[in-house]
Amino acid sequence: MTIKEQLIENAKQGKVLAHKCTGCGLLHLSTVYFCQKCGSKGFEDTILDGTGSVATYTIITVAPAGFEKYTPYAFVVLQLDNTNLRISGFMAGIATPADLPVGTRAKITGFDERGIIIEKQ
Amino acid sequence: MEKVCVLGAGSTKYGKLPDSIADITTQASISAIENAGIDPKEIKAGYISNVFGVADKQVHLGPVLMSNLGISDKPSLSIESACGSGSVAFREAFANVAAGFYDCLVVTGVEKVTHTGTEWTTTYFAYCSDFFYEGQAGASFPGLFASMARAYLTEFNTTEEDFARVAVKNHNNGFLNPKAHLQKKITIDDVMNSAVVASPLKLYDCCPFSDGASSVVLCSEKFAKEHGNDYIEVIGSGRGGSPAALQGREHMTTIPSTKIASEAAYKMAGITAKDVDFAEVHDCFTIAEIVDTEDLGFFEKGKGVQAVREGRTNLNSDISINPSGGLKSKGHPIGATGIGQVVEVFDQLTGKAGARTVKDAKIGLTHNFGATGASCAVHVFQSV
Numbered sequence: 037m038t039i040k041e042q043l044i045e046n047a048k049q050g051k052v053l054a055h056k057c058t059g060c061g062l063l064h065l066s067t068v069y070f071c072q073k074c075g076s077k078g079f080e081d082t083i084l085d086g087t088g089s090v091a092t093y094t095i096i097t098v099a100p101a102g103f104e105k106y107t108p109y110a111f112v113v114l115q116l117d118n119t120n121l122r123i124s125g126f127m128a129g130i131a132t133p134a135d136l137p138v139g140t141r142a143k144i145t146g147f148d149e150r151g152i153i154i155e156k157q
Numbered sequence: 158m159e160k161v162c163v164l165g166a167g168s169t170k171y172g173k174l175p176d177s178i179a180d181i182t183t184q185a186s187i188s189a190i191e192n193a194g195i196d197p198k199e200i201k202a203g204y205i206s207n208v209f210g211v212a213d214k215q216v217h218l219g220p221v222l223m224s225n226l227g228i229s230d231k232p233s234l235s236i237e238s239a240c241g242s243g244s245v246a247f248r249e250a251f252a253n254v255a256a257g258f259y260d261c262l263v264v265t266g267v268e269k270v271t272h273t274g275t276e277w278t279t280t281y282f283a284y285c286s287d288f289f290y291e292g293q294a295g296a297s298f299p300g301l302f303a304s305m306a307r308a309y310l311t312e313f314n315t316t317e318e319d320f321a322r323v324a325v326k327n328h329n330n331g332f333l334n335p336k337a338h339l340q341k342k343i344t345i346d347d348v349m350n351s352a353v354v355a356s357p358l359k360l361y362d363c364c365p366f367s368d369g370a371s372s373v374v375l376c377s378e379k380f381a382k383e384h385g386n387d388y389i390e391v392i393g394s395g396r397g398g399s400p401a402a403l404q405g406r407e408h409m410t411t412i413p414s415t416k417i418a419s420e421a422a423y424k425m426a427g428i429t430a431k432d433v434d435f436a437e438v439h440d441c442f443t444i445a446e447i448v449d450t451e452d453l454g455f456f457e458k459g460k461g462v463q464a465v466r467e468g469r470t471n472l473n474s475d476i477s478i479n480p481s482g483g484l485k486s487k488g489h490p491i492g493a494t495g496i497g498q499v500v501e502v503f504d505q506l507t508g509k510a511g512a513r514t515v516k517d518a519k520i521g522l523t524h525n526f527g528a529t530g531a532s533c534a535v536h537v538f539q540s541v
Contacts, residue, residue: 092403
């Protein structure tokens with residue numbers, strides 16, 4: 037499996053496949069191949085829980101092709117618990133900002149044609 | 158390093174244009190060449206910036222332009238860097254003149270997309286994001302900037318009306334620009350009552366999809382002096398990068414590439430942000446202009462919004478931001494925008510800006526980025 041395929045399989049299990057730099061310990065999303073901080077190419081796989089809080093989001097009403105049937109929906113940037121990492125994804129069923137204050141607890145629950153799926157906890 | 162000058166500049170009108178992408182590329186280039194007072198045969202090469210030529214069935218635009226100018230033997234290239242394509246093409250042209258490879262170039266940016274409709278453009282523009290994480294999850298470009306806007310609203314004392322003030326200001330400027338796509342004044346209520354595109358951004362927080370072409374003639378100082386027309390000098394050039402996806406940025410209310418590019422440009426020019434008299438900045442959405450003016454060093458982080466409230470970025474106030482009307486009112490033909498900004502600076506510094514003239518201006522700045530600022534270029538110009 038490619039790294040992206042592994043990331044997708046982990047997302048389907050509610051997990052995030054991350055890369056931990058063996059040089060300096062900094063965590064990266066697994067699609068990164070060199071450490072942003074120390075430049076090392078040495079990484080070890082780290083499986084993180086896909087839980088966290090909403091760092092920011094938007095509610096989309098004018099959608100790209102293929103997403104019209106889902107509107108309104110949220111695009112969410114999720115701050116993963118106990119890490120420096122954020123990851124983005126799709127959240128269904130969000131109509132107004134009152135539905136999703138910044139800081140709302142959320143988790144990754146899958147992956148499909150809408151990319152990484154995030155739901156409220 | 159040779160001193161580099163802009164000797165001529167011209168644009169088509171921005172908006173919905175009936176002519177083909179090849180035709181508007183040629184029209185803008187001819188206007189720049191005539192404005193420079195040179196013969197096309199004096200041009201040594203062409204630089205083209207364009208993103209979606211495929212939408213009008215014409216990529217590889219360079220040789221088409223060179224052929225139309227009667228200089229088909231001259232080399233050309235096309236550059237794509239999303240909405241920042243124009244400033245990147247300008248930078249590469251600048252570097253080649255500065256290095257002495259060429260003494261005279263034409264640099265032309267173009268886009269032609271309005272015939273494709275909102276769904277096509279929304280979909281294809283999203284391909285400029287980090288698609289696996291963003292576009293694939295349904296993020297549109299308004300949606301990505303809306304995510305920055307939500308972060309800004311959360312972090313700083315700001316309201317959606319504050320964002321609307323940016324749109325009102327830029328439309329006031331664009332009303333004075335006969336080339337503007339949306340040449341009309343609007344009110345805060347117009348913005349607040351317009352349809353939500355991606356919360357908290359509404360239709361009038363967003364720039365339009367535009368057709369248009371802009372072109373400049375770039376040359377060595379020696380070439381400019383020999384030709385006798387009005388010219389301006391490029392005194393600073395900087396580029397920078399940011400994590401491609403918003404999720405990778407330390408602060409989602411800062412665009413790192415803007416800081417990196419502007420610091421490099423200020424250093425080359427030997428100036429600070431305080432020396433800039435006016436700036437054409439990348440206001441693809443109202444929130445972007447606020448973030449830009451902070452990252453460029455005009456205002457402290459979180460204070461850009463207060464500056465807008467106090468009118469300090471209005472035409473002929475503390476620092477005139479987007480005297481052309483910006484992307485918001487003048488329009489955003491994405492491959493042309495970065496060159497269009499240089500056209501505005503040229504017109505301002507050579508006394509051709511008419512009713513929207515920034516009084517006594519000596520130093521102008523252009524700031525243009527690709528996507529959510531994943532790539533960025535900043536240039537500083539000085540009147541001669």
